[in-house]
Amino acid sequence: MTMTEKLPAPLVLIADSHVQPATEREDEFFQMLDCISSTDCDVFFLGDNLDLWIASGDRYEADAHRRFLAWCEHEKARRRVLMVEGNHEFYLKRHHDGCFTACSETFYKSDGILFLHGDVAQKRFGFHRCFRAFAKNAFGDWVMGWLPFGPAFAGIMKRFLSSGGLPNFEKLKKPLRYAEWRVAGFCRKFGVSHVIMGHFHHPVHRELDDGRIMDIIPAWKTAGNIGLLTVDGKLEILPWKDFRAKMERKG
Template sequence: MILVTDAHVSLANRNHEEFFEMLDHLATLSEDVVFLGDIFDLWIGLPGYQDGIHARFLAWCREQKAVRMVGLVEGNHEFFVAERHGGNFSWCEKAERQVAEGRVLCVHGDLINRHDLNYLRFRKVSKSAIVKTLVRFLPGGRWLVQRLKKDLKKTNKAFRISLPRDEVDRFAAERLVGDVERIFVGHFHQEYSVSPRPGTALHILPDWFATRKVAHYDPRRGSLTCVPWRQLTMLESGT
């Protein structure tokens, strides 16, 4: 399977054309695809708040789920995607999903750091039904979205700079139990791996936004490679 995380695609970031170029390429491969969240810099899955790039992405997923597994875990920059657009994916989750017969856990990662109370509070409010209703029905909805963008920048900054290693290690130890032998995490924009027990590992994957890398994981062999997406063909022919 191919895992893509933290692409932070937006017209302003000028990375949408390359992102869709990558999707075209992924469609030529035989791999399942998991999007680990924050694929878009901002995606509010409500009528009137979506851009063409969101619709284009959904169309790709809808088409590709017929020939492969296409999954999405919402990131902290994505709102109401699971509940409004889940049908476009093989599966779409707000927080996490186990795949490969339960042996692989996919999470975005924004809930790992329990010490980041400001953020956890913000997440609760911004994803709540009340805010959803406000955004939908009040004329102030647009303003609220601008505010949301600012808050996202603020809440993300502090904990992105330093990886909360203790919290990540704790999460790995707590969740690498039972059938789960691998955990894939995005969100932190830096690579990190920890193995609390032999045969188990949690991997924080590189963000597509800065590195253009994706992860290739083979559940049968337990092998993980992170490469720039343009090298995926070589990887395919090499194995």
């Protein structure tokens, strides 16, 4: 991954699809990917795409995972297919890096914008962050690769990860202030003035001090909404079906 490549546009941003394999939502998700295939847009998956993805071998992967990877691998010859892992994705970069134009376990910086999943900006997420540090490395991958009853363990983890929905973030002053503080730190660290993330499920646009901007893309899971970052750097949130209609009009 190079850190300074120019960001091509328009860029479709998809966050928190949390697609459960073998459901109606899976069909809809792949319909959306077909729609992206028919455009010249690049695409950025901001994590938590297919619900709980442990990429340590076949035992954990469903057809939906393989289908998604096949789509990414095919499409990366025609457009940029970018991905940051969410807190429901493990070892995707380690095992499937080649399916993406770029895949990161943490941050991806392009043309002055920093992209991340966003769990590291959530207040009271300390335990999850410890778990992430403990699990997301070569050792965790190795353990998951041979662990007897690994898929059963993954099932427990899935329930644990999805326990407790995320409240409407924009109305909560303290968590919002915490996220803004984290984002300001990322801006300084990575030398950017715009941070785009997912994870919080609700759309947020905040203009912070010194012209910094924090954008949160809503969860696709909730109402099928996506972000569209236009050539001039404007970010629009819209239902993916409106995006399809827009592209059809253009075509």
